Amino acid sequence: MGIVIRDCTLDDRVVTVTLSGGHIASIEAAAPDADGGAGAGPDRVIDGRGLHLLPALRNGHTHVAMALLRGYGDDLPLHTWLHDRIWPAEARLTGDHIHAGARLGILEMIRSGTVFFNEMYWHVDRIAEAARELGVRAHLGSAFFDMGDPERERLWRGNVERDVERRDELGDLVELVLAPHAIYTVSPHNLRWISELARAHGLRLHTHLSETEKEVRDCVDAHGLRPTAHLDAHGVLGPDLTVAHCVWMEPGEFEMLARHGTTVAHNPCANLKLCTGGFLDWRMAKAVGTRIVLGTDGVASNNSFDLFDELKFAALVHKHRADDATLLPAREAWSLVTSEPSRAFGLGAGTVEVGEPADLILVDLSGPETCPGHDLHSDLVYAANGSVVHTTICAGRVLMHDRTLEVADEAEILHGAREAARAIVSG
Numbered sequence: 001m002g003i004v005i006r007d008c009t010l011d012d013r014v015v016t017v018t019l020s021g022g023h024i025a026s027i028e029a030a031a032p033d034a035d036g037g038a039g040a041g042p043d044r045v046i047d048g049r050g051l052h053l054l055p056a057l058r059n060g061h062t063h064v065a066m067a068l069l070r071g072y073g074d075d076l077p078l079h080t081w082l083h084d085r086i087w088p089a090e091a092r093l094t095g096d097h098i099h100a101g102a103r104l105g106i107l108e109m110i111r112s113g114t115v116f117f118n119e120m121y122w123h124v125d126r127i128a129e130a131a132r133e134l135g136v137r138a139h140l141g142s143a144f145f146d147m148g149d150p151e152r153e154r155l156w157r158g159n160v161e162r163d164v165e166r167r168d169e170l171g172d173l174v175e176l177v178l179a180p181h182a183i184y185t186v187s188p189h190n191l192r193w194i195s196e197l198a199r200a201h202g203l204r205l206h207t208h209l210s211e212t213e214k215e216v217r218d219c220v221d222a223h224g225l226r227p228t229a230h231l232d233a234h235g236v237l238g239p240d241l242t243v244a245h246c247v248w249m250e251p252g253e254f255e256m257l258a259r260h261g262t263t264v265a266h267n268p269c270a271n272l273k274l275c276t277g278g279f280l281d282w283r284m285a286k287a288v289g290t291r292i293v294l295g296t297d298g299v300a301s302n303n304s305f306d307l308f309d310e311l312k313f314a315a316l317v318h319k320h321r322a323d324d325a326t327l328l329p330a331r332e333a334w335s336l337v338t339s340e341p342s343r344a345f346g347l348g349a350g351t352v353e354v355g356e357p358a359d360l361i362l363v364d365l366s367g368p369e370t371c372p373g374h375d376l377h378s379d380l381v382y383a384a385n386g387s388v389v390h391t392t393i394c395a396g397r398v399l400m401h402d403r404t405l406e407v408a409d410e411a412e413i414l415h416g417a418r419e420a421a422r423a424i425v426s427g
């Protein structure tokens, strides 16, 4: 039983790898025995000749159903974009639309080698349904906003409590996360409430932090604290928390995050596109040991779930900002979508080793864009994009092979997404 990947390239060796029980069972230089080393004969043998075997990618911050709003209202000021385009369209979203949008987003992820996303949105049951159908892992954040309104607080607390009660129904590869949206949409007493609720149930937390200068200014005016200290004052910081953005930070704030073991999800493309005014300061964050992973944010502000694009932007912008070509070299950049998020989200080491989860991709680097192949990681970060992904495997299940989706009908997913997008923008 299991899957055998024969004669693929791992680093600079040709190996045969067996997958069993959702994990990597063996990695051998020579072809294994007829049973593939996986018991009573493999269920499937994949020809890996000419393909590189790598860990599958992990996306640290998404709003997956916003795939329906890709390209809808680009090139507008942030305020106009949100008020005139995104929020009116989101107000029309039903669970069915979110399901269709999630299927579209997950399809794009699988095609570009991503099998895990850390999500914040509504209708987590419908996003979980899409994740189950397409076979990917997800941490699904049940978003919470109260906007200082007791009626909203009652409504959203009810939603979150219902999600917590039903979390076991989400699926084997899906975990519920609690997601206070941001300090400017969640009252201090609810920051504490939701953090305590998460910890009482052993759930992770996910929020936005210091995305704009206005957020920082308003927080200091209202509470006399910068945003990170405000989260700390209300018990939100911890090793189970992911904070997205961290654009407007001071060194002491990164130190506070590092001390608590909190993970930062850095979203370079979304920050550049929405002109959030600053950019995460790599040296400042790394000087104190902050854990950083990459995310795409929603596709409405990116406009892609392809983490290969995100890698290139991250590496280039940090070099440019620091005027230092040695900053964030390719191998380190690659860790931001593999080993770092794997450890941060409790998904193994994010490496291709025996015993690790069988979350793997085979990439085809035979095309002109990655020729002649002097350095694998340089090619992955600076030259490749998601189209090099040939096969995507999650928990030992082949989701895509030879660039063909195996777990659902791709044309049907695209049709459903177009219909849902039409409904929400013409509403």
Ligand SMILES: [Zn+2]
Residues within 6 Å of the ligand: 061, 062, 063, 208, 244, 297, 298
């Ligand atoms: Zn976001």
